Amino acid sequence: MPSRTFSITTSPLPKLKQYFKQGPAQIPAVDSQPPPCFIEALPSHVVHEIGVQCDSLCDVLNLSLCSSRMRTFLAPYLYSSVDLKTNKQCKSTLVYLSKHPEIARYVRRLVVSPNKQEWTTPGEEIHEGLVADLITRISPSLRSLETFLWDGWEMPTDDLWSSLRKSCPRLKGVGSTIGVNPLNPSSELFSFSDLRQFSLSVKSRSVDWLANGPPKIEKLPRRLWEMLIERCPRLEELSLSAVAPAHRLFDVRTVVLGRWSRLKSITLGDMVLRSGSKDDNTSATDYQAFSKFFAMHSRLKHVALQQAVGSPTFPSSFALPFSALMHLESFHGPLKYLRSIPHPEKLRHLTLTSLHHATSSFNPTFNALQDFPNLETLSVWVDLSFTGQLNMQDESQLFTPFLVACPMLRHLNIMCFTRPTFRVREFSRALRNAPSLESFSLIKLYKSSDEDMTTSATRIIQENPNIQNFTLQYTQDRWPTLSGGRLRQMGVYSTVYDEYGNAVAVQALERKPKAFALFSPKSTMLSVAARALSKPNVARAFAASARQVRGFQSATLPPLPYAYNALEPYISEEIMTLHHQKHHQTYVNGLNAAEEAYSKTASVKEQIALQAAIKFNGGGHINHSLFWKNLAPASQDGGKLADGPLKKAIEKDFGSVEAFKKEFNTKTAAIQGSGWGWLGYNAGTGKLEVVTTANQDPLISHVPIIGVDIWEHAFYLQYKNVKPDYLNAIWNVINFKEAESRFAEVAKVPMPEELNGSLPEL
DSSP: OOOOOOOOOSOSHHHHHHHHHTOGGGSOOOOOSOOOOTTTTSOHHHHHHHHHHOSOHHHHHHHHTTOHHHHHHHHHHHSSEEEEOSHHHHHHHHHHHHHOHHHHTTOOEEEEOTTOGGGOOTTOOOOHHHHHHHHHHHGGGOTTOOEEEEOSSSOOOHHHHHHHHHHOTTOOEEEEEEOSSOOOTTOGGGGOOSOSEEEEEEOOSOSGGGGGOSOOEEEOOHHHHIIIIISOTTOOEEEEEEOSSOSOEEEOGGGGGOOOTTOOEEEEOSSBOSOOSSOHHHHHHHHHHHHHHHHHOTTOOEEEEOOOTTOTTSOSSOOOOTTTTTTOOEEEEOGGGGGGOSOGGGOOEEEEEEEEOSGGGHHHHHHHHTTOTTOOEEEEEEOOTTSSSOOOSOGGGGTHHHHHHOTTOOEEEEEEOSSSOOOHHHHHHHGGGOTTOOEEEEEEEOOTTSOOHHHHHHHHHHHOTTOOEEEEEEESSOOSSTTOOOEEEEEEEEEEEOTTSOEEEEEEEEEETTEEEEEOHHHHHHHHHHHHHHSHHHHHHHHHHHHHHOOOOOOOOOOOSSOTTTTTTTSOHHHHHIIIIIIIHHHHHHHHHHHHHHHHOOOHHHHHHHHHHHHHHHHHHHHHHHHHHHBOOGGGTTTOOOSSHHHHHHHHHHSSHHHHHHHHHHHHHTOSSSEEEEEEEETTTTEEEEEEEETTOOOOSSEEEEEEEOSGGGTHHHHTTOHHHHHHHHGGGBOHHHHHHHHHHHHTOOOOGGGTTOSOOO
């Protein structure tokens, strides 16, 4: 057997001595610094070029977060334009700029909107004077500031204007709002010189003042006109704005004396531009001066007139020679002015402030739009509050004529702040009539029958593949003017394309006044679909496998296990008949149609488009099939929860049966719009929980034990809009035997003997 020798050293000193004798040259070099990222190695001029050329500020921000070097190079582009729309933004951003003057020096445009109507919840207003003081404090650091706009409820103090005028040598554009406070004739706002932009806007909190009659006419300070006419000869943009109806009425007839050779944009609000007296000579003189003003300013590209329709203090139309407004590209105003624009073929952007208060008022607009063949952008204000209910089987008819009349339209902006309103799904259907449309913005009052915003956006993307960018805004309250109301929710969506023009992702940014969220599931879904479509062999294989695996099997309406009047007096016979024969049957028909279309198509794109219909109608069929078994008349022990595993589990998880019913009713009644309330079994925790789903979404996160339909068709004919009464009453006809059976099956507990065999299979 071979011998093995082991050498054992009792002390480490000999090895240490030998190690140090070798010297540092023998020690292997260790690179403690990782190699620099390739982004860090980019030359500074390349980084600056990225900042200049990049369209998305989010991309610039992401790049700046890579390192302090990137942040230093890109700071001038990140902070060049700062628009503070919320109170939180006003406080946090201004405090940050006050602490970092090295960043404040990059700001070139600053818009501050404290207590903005759209983003401020009542009771959460901030003190505007403190915001103005903070801007005054940082003004010495705003050395690059070129434009400053104040959009609060009242004009800030003179300290702010004086500090900006003295500390910001590049400041060439200023603007402020006017509230209810008297206008100071000696305000420092009127001390600027050589401005390129100036705006003064009347801002109204409400229209309650209308009950006291029209406001008294006020005169603007003489120093304002001296500044504009005498000290600002190179003025390019002028705005004296007041969205009708405005609570203050200013005489601005002096504006027609101005001659600004570089003027490109002018906005005149609901103000006095013509004498309202019975003196015909004075009124005619004012009208001639008004028309001459526009004829003299040949460089005008944008004109906005915000007066109320039929106002005696505002000219009713233009009287211009053919040579006037040769460069006009954008017009904002009432319909009656369109016919007097000299060159309609040159107009590219149009905002109509005419009140579309009934469907009959749309026809004159359709006819007028046909005279503008090159229109690319159209904004329309829709107010149907004068018509009562909107009795239209197809609400898309409201907008289809707009789109047909403008074949070159690329952007559409629709505003509707009043009831009745329309549904987004019908609006999406109308967009199919505009193949050239690339983007749109929809601002509307929230309607309970609307889908949630993410679902609506998905529908729009699927139904209108030509739409590249769009914005959805839901307002919280009705608002009778164009200035907008309190925001409920907002979503901004943008489709991302590859180098071949294929859609690969959708960027979605959805926010609420108190929340901010970035959603990516749709991006992932559309990314996979787009890649499949871009590879024909993958698309064909996917379609073939779908046809083989997914066979079409017709769904049928299940019969009720009781008579239509069996649940009275808690649910009327009329409701049960309509609910079962009409509404449930509609879901069955819709599901069959979608399933049949899905089984026949070989296009992945069409299959994706059909998924929304399958989910909605299929969910409606599943939910209602379960709902009918959830109910039982009193003669079949409806409303009676016997002692057993279900009752014990409810008492364990909720404290008592009454506590469970109270929590169920509270959460279900709180559903915004339509949906379902559920008692579900959480397989992960083994507990019963109350959950809700929107629209007809089936319950997937839990096993359904009890489901209650909270759509209006389930209760409105009997309980009107009082959801709590309906929810309290329905417990008298809940089939707890059916619920016990479901719970026993999923929780694997033995059922009470008297229930065994008494219920059909689900």
